[in-house]
Amino acid sequence: MRLGDLQTPALVADRQGFDANVATMAARWPGAALRPHVKAFKSTALAAELVAAGHHAFCAATVREVLGMAAAGLGADLLLANEVPDPARLAPLGELVRTGAARVTVAVDGPETIAAAAAAGLREVFVDVNVGMPRCGCAPDRAGALATAAQQAGLTVRGTMGYEGHVVGIVDRDERAAGAGTAMRLLADAHAAVQAAGGGAICTGGGTGTWDCNDTVTELQAGSYVLMDTAYDALGLPFVPAVAVVGTVVSRDVGGGYAVADVGLKALAMDHGNPTIDGAAVWFCSDEHVTFSMRDGRPLPPVGGRVAVWPAHLDPTIAKHERIHVVDRIGRDVPVDLDADVLTTWPVDLRHW
Amino acid sequence: MRLGDLQTPALVADRQGFDANVATMAARWPGAALRPHVKAFKSTALAAELVAAGHHAFCAATVREVLGMAAAGLGADLLLANEVPDPARLAPLGELVRTGAARVTVAVDGPETIAAAAAAGLREVFVDVNVGMPRCGCAPDRAGALATAAQQAGLTVRGTMGYEGHVVGIVDRDERAAGAGTAMRLLADAHAAVQAAGGGAICTGGGTGTWDCNDTVTELQAGSYVLMDTAYDALGLPFVPAVAVVGTVVSRDVGGGYAVADVGLKALAMDHGNPTIDGAAVWFCSDEHVTFSMRDGRPLPPVGGRVAVWPAHLDPTIAKHERIHVVDRIGRDVPVDLDADVLTTWPVDLRHW
Known part of the structure; x- marks a missing residue:
């Protein structure tokens, strides 16, 4: 299966980043x-x-x-x-x-x-x-x-x-x-x-x-170090962001001002604020959507294109999803590389109470 | 089954409030x-x-x-x-x-x-x-x-x-x-x-x-009217809050300053801000906890006591839970009435994507 085959929103982990994070932590602890x-x-x-x-x-x-x-x-x-x-x-x-x-x-x-x-x-x-x-x-x-x-x-x-x-x-x-x-x-x-x-x-x-x-x-x-989030990433630690929610662009402003992807409040924890999309300004999230524009004159992704949405807070984001799809590497381009192989899937089997 | 028998955090709906909300809306629409x-x-x-x-x-x-x-x-x-x-x-x-x-x-x-x-x-x-x-x-x-x-x-x-x-x-x-x-x-x-x-x-x-x-x-x-949330409740609509997350007090400051219940970010949507506990000031939520103090000299609930935590945003809160337990009425006291009968349970079966 490839990244492009996943139904969105899809929680995706970056194998390279995960491995690096685990190794960095294990060297000290x-x-x-x-x-x-x-x-x-x-x-x-x-x-x-x-x-x-x-x-x-x-x-x-x-x-x-x-x-x-x-x-x-x-x-x-x-x-x-x-x-x-x-x-x-x-x-x-x-x-x-x-x-x-x-x-x-x-x-x-x-x-x-x-x-x-x-x-x-x-x-x-x-x-x-x-x-x-x-x-x-x-x-x-x-x-x-x-x-x-x-x-x-x-x-x-x-x-x-x-x-x-x-x-x-x-x-x-x-x-x-x-x-x-x-x-x-x-x-x-x-x-x-x-x-x-x-x-x-x-x-x-x-x-x-x-x-x-x-x-x-x-x-x-420690737990967050394995996959990280944008809040922890702001600390300049040697751990790399390795989890994102991949979404599909479902609508676009005809004037080219903004695009809308199918990653919203139900797929992301919002307690640490808005998520991040590389090269983009996130306007707001609603239940099933994120609205964003591109910075620095970059083109908006097309309807049907896929974007990686980086969560601000790892733990409650993962708790919203049934599974984590592991790819070799989550690209930082917009739209993301649809050809990335999905290596395995980790069920999020410890959810709820 | 009684409210006191539910494992916490437990999403609970108020049957009287739900029925009233449905009737009010159906009269106009x-x-x-x-x-x-x-x-x-x-x-x-x-x-x-x-x-x-x-x-x-x-x-x-x-x-x-x-x-x-x-x-x-x-x-x-x-x-x-x-x-x-x-x-x-x-x-x-x-x-x-x-x-x-x-x-x-x-x-x-x-x-x-x-x-x-x-x-x-x-x-x-x-x-x-x-x-x-x-x-x-x-x-x-x-x-x-x-x-x-x-x-x-x-x-x-x-x-x-x-x-x-x-x-x-x-x-x-x-x-x-x-x-x-x-x-x-x-x-x-x-x-x-x-x-x-x-x-x-x-x-x-x-x-x-x-x-x-x-x-x-x-x-x-319309959807929120059926169970409401504190954000919509601020509008003064004739619909009543009818959904809460019931939690157990798991810890208390020895000095009596605050108590901690097992209702946190993973059980509550935080995009509209903190939840509400009747008669209390909510300090903050973390992954599995809410820390709060009581207003106006009211006593803190004891460890093991139960409190109703009213969510700020209905939709993503419900989406975090596997089921809604329906009781005749959610009391507005702290701690809540453990003897309230659980009338039925509605599976939250339309979650995820």
Whole structure:
């Protein structure tokens, strides 16, 4: 199958870019030093590529991601890096542990999540610490007490988790590194308290944006680096954009002012703003369309031509699609090369909840 | 099943609100005067409710929506109100027409879409006119010539279509009505030209926002009114918000400053901004979470409590979910009433492309 044969809108990954991204990250965070976050790509087929690259431990954000990874035989070390206070919801994960089908660890940040984990039959947890972003995680000075409470509930504490999500997207590298440093000092102190309370040695956190300025964690939780997006690309990281939504031009202004392609709000995450089309100015997206004009006097693509639309935010964009088509290389021309071979297709099988 | 039994995040519709919205719209646009737009809700089960309310003709935005409606036996009069220039993509719709399995009409706005419709075996079209929004649709002064071209290609022109999407969301009612008036004068002139060229009498367009100020169209293409969203709710229309994403509080700031529920970017469309939680200030959404505080000294819900998160934009929110759970009434309290019965579940079966 060729790129030109795909029904649009089609989520397409660039094999060359993906391979380069995986290699760049693995050189700095090899093997178990990296715990890739499946929430970014929600595909066991893609995760299997990361196993082949040497990474056997994964993060997940949902119960369904953990169950899907285990069902795909990728359950060597799965961390639900999120809080679930409902024992019934966690019970299937406890069952994976009981039967030995997978190793599953969950994050806890308070008495409710500790109680739920224990009641669900889970055995291992990380103490999740808030290192500056108002989301989940306990106050740093409570981490030691929570480690004690978890152990009193019969749980093994593998270590400490903290995600500096409030700084990973800062464009200026020095400012980002400084923010990560502040956050990671909080994590290091909390981790010392967890260890003093009998917790384990693993310190887990970080992300794509702090891959080269987080020296605190013993394992990095990065996911976006595999395929990237335009928001992360603005940071000047050595990872290359490798995912786009390919669309068909379905209409054109007779006056030549703009063209309209069939890639809209339902095919793209918009929380980080408009997507990008090479050489074009994106005017706006609506449910099923993107309207754009070309810059610098370039010609508009014809009706029926295809364009690559680069998403601003990877994770929720991928979550809208059923599959990722992998081509050797996504061209950066408008219209795109229709003859590019589709090498394989990765189902986005970890979607929903 | 009760609301409290649903796994979260759960897309939930309010039966009382839905019924009221359907009745209000049907009183002004009864039966064939309304052509509900399935792109808003993407569910044949919901569409069947509208058939029961007297509406037998529907709009769709994708080929998949048309095929799904036909497969569900709801193909009495389906309009693909969108441009598809690829005959191969349209061929399954032509097959529906050939076999008499459904009546399918498509929008055309230029020679490419006319050629594609004819090549695919379709027989009926509307001439789609741009009435002010830079998206699809021909220039108004070309409508007559396109009607002629379509007939020369062997197609029957049922009439003229034009959507005033650039004005349907204007909050001020007078300004919205004035914008609709300007747009509809363009449509009326184009429609006269289409009819003079041998086209049919139907003039189709409009939406929820202009339901009471569009006197030009002979059938209204509204979809959002059935379940509404916070953006449309700001217009003061007589339709009530009837869809929310119910989430579980998974974490809480020890200091009581904020709570975090499991409804994030992947469960909500963000193109119209943050969602709303009754009595709360929404701080931000991330992939799987919404962080919020309570206003006016109200207590934060407990960890494990449930909250209703009201989306800013209906269509792309629903498109993220596999199903809509219908309850008698979504409470506006925080936390929500866990005892509300789930009356039925509507699969969101028209998703993707």
